Amino acid sequence: MAPERFHEQFDHIQRSMPDVPLALGPAGDAHYLYEKGVVLARDGEEARAVEDTVRAHFTAVRGLSPEHVGRSGPETNRTGVTRIRVGDPGVGDDPVPHALRALRQAEARRGRRLVSRNHVVHIAVNACPGDEPVPVDRTETPNPAVVLDGYGMPDAVRVLVVDTGLVHDHTAYPPLTRTTGDVQLAETDEEGVLHQYVGHGTFIAGILAAVAPDAAVTVRGTLNDAGAVLESEFGARLFEAVDKGGWPDLISLSAGTPAESTTGLLGLDAFMRELRARRTLLVAAAGNNGSDIPFWPAAYTALPEYADSVLSVGALRADGEAEACFSNHGPWVRAYAPGERLVSALTGFRVPVPYRYQHSTYDTCRYGHDYVCTCQFPRHTGVLSEGRESTGGKPDQVMFDGLAQWSGTSFATPVAAGLVAALMAVCRERDPRAAGARLLRDTADRAEVRGARVPALRPPTWRPVRSAAPALSA
Incomplete structure (x- = not known):
């Protein structure tokens, strides 16, 4: 089971x-x-x-x-x-x-x-996980690949990542040498094994650095504590994050929660009102429950008063043709970007670090999709999974020494934010909300999501993965 x-x-x-x-x-x-x-x-x-x-x-x-x-x-x-x-x-x-x-x-x-x-409120691979990271060889190139020449915007677009902090040696990855912000408080346990979700913010920053190399990216460790925080505290933490450097052009936020309300989170009311009064564009992950239930704050984009200040992002699967099995969906998701099996920096490149998988993979897709998704591959046994003694015993352990492959709307979000930042640079657009609207308006690419043709934000340096694994038996 x-x-x-x-x-x-x-x-x-x-x-x-x-x-x-x-x-x-x-x-x-x-x-x-x-x-x-x-x-x-x-x-x-x-x-x-x-x-x-x-x-x-x-x-x-x-x-x-x-x-x-x-x-x-x-x-x-x-x-x-x-x-x-x-x-x-x-x-x-x-x-x-x-x-x-x-x-x-x-x-x-x-x-x-x-x-x-x-x-x-939790990071969007936590209580609704896409999958866990997979090591890739040092010779592997990032996906999306780094835009080599940049766009030459004289005053760099400022992007704030609200997530887990940066790993301490993140600057060993060349695209992140200009990235600033908070360092992850505790990366490993007493045995030297990486904690769950360490590197999440670093991975996101690496994607932004690839898609929008001219952007000035700052990472705040707002969600360092297992990627979770109470709603009553979250608004205050968001205010603290923007207070440290002033309101940025873009906020990349890969966190949220479903809720009973159809009007958002009470604990975010004050922050969202302040956001609406600014020029900042919030780019937010749609979540990974494979559901059409609104995930906040991404779902604020469906409320008329926030339609121009929030861009909600779902995840495309590895080939880019349709939604990833885990991606939330529905009319409140404005666009989809590659979010399955992306490659970016997880740790620095100086010392290999072990990691034990927390979850076991499934025999079949837990959302009912028929392609070889991250639910099934690559196979591993996790620490937290019930019955692991009968299905593999010891949890699988791997070593990370730089790049990793990871999936989730968490990572589709910085792809979209990076494309908005890149458009601002190319078009010399100073208004991030106008840039976001123009990106959606001018994007001719479409993907199939639940029978609908939706905007697909595919960066020019992103490489689709047509066959990620051999066929798996149920």
């Missing part, structure tokens, strides 16, 4: 956040995680109304003591949201669903959403 990767990642994220009790979405829905016993509300009068409503409900209707109901955190903050405890997450059922039901009438009276779960 194939391992359930989402639940493996749930356990991994919970261990990385030991002081935060986490829960799966309703009925074990493998689409989002959230903090038990806490809801989010806007600061001020709305937060007080939520607190009073929940306290009255839990006392009068459920006959419970209201002592665990109350604010958790500062009265006001820059993100404009307050964490409100709605019960003791360690006793009985999770109180959040009960609290949400109690607040629906209050929301109906006010005609707006008052409250939401406190979702876990």
Whole structure:
């Protein structure tokens, strides 16, 4: 039986956040995680109304003591949201669903959403992983390959990558010598083995450096902690990331979460309003659940007020003809770019570093596709997978000494961001949103996604992989 990767990642994220009790979405829905016993509300009068409503409900209707109901955190903050405890997450059922039901009438009276779960925002190969990196030989060339001559824009386009930090020796990879930012806090465990998702931000920066060599790329380690952060903290971290160097032309963000709401994440309201008032274009990953359920903040592009300030990006499979099996899809995904089996820098080139696979591959595609996808190949056995003793025993270990092959909408996103940056350089376009709109308008390439012909952003230096593996038996 194939391992359930989402639940493996749930356990991994919970261990990385030991002081935060986490829960799966309703009925074990493998689409989002959230903090038990806490809801989010806007600061001020709305937060007080939520607190009073929940306290009255839990006392009068459920006959419970209201002592665990109350604010958790500062009265006001820059993100404009307050964490409100709605019960003791360690006793009985999770109180959040009960609290949400109690607040629906209050929301109906006010005609707006008052409250939401406190979702876990994660990098888009984490709770919805595409696959894990695969070593490639030092003689392999990046894919997309590096544009050799650049575009010669006098004032380089500024791109901010919000992700995990850079590996400490990233400058050993020549295209990254000009890349700046935060260094990954902890790259290896006590045995010297790479932690999961180390190199994620470096890999993304390498793709940007290949597609848009003139861009000034800065990487912020906003998601260093297992690539996951609570929604209540995420907005503040995004503000911190832009505050360090000012608002950039482009933000490449390969993180997000599904949610019940159709209007976005409450914890991101303040940041998204600020983004809308700026000239910055947010290029965001569509996520890797193989689903049409909106993944935020990428899905903000479907809201009219954010249509020009957010570009959502899905992933094309290795041959570029259709979507990758894992890629989210739907009308809220604006464009697709190569995102399967890309080659970029994972570590520096000075010392080989071991890595143990966390997930086992599947016998067949877990999303039902019939091509040889990353679900199936290359074969490996992972640490976190249940029943690995009967399917291979010890987890497989590999060595990384520079480049790697990796898949996910995480990596389609910097391809698209790099193309916007390159267009700005070639056309001397100073407005990143105008450049993004022009890129979509002028792109004649199309790919087949669920019966629809969608914009396919294929860089000129990207090489399709027509046959990645021998045929696999089910």
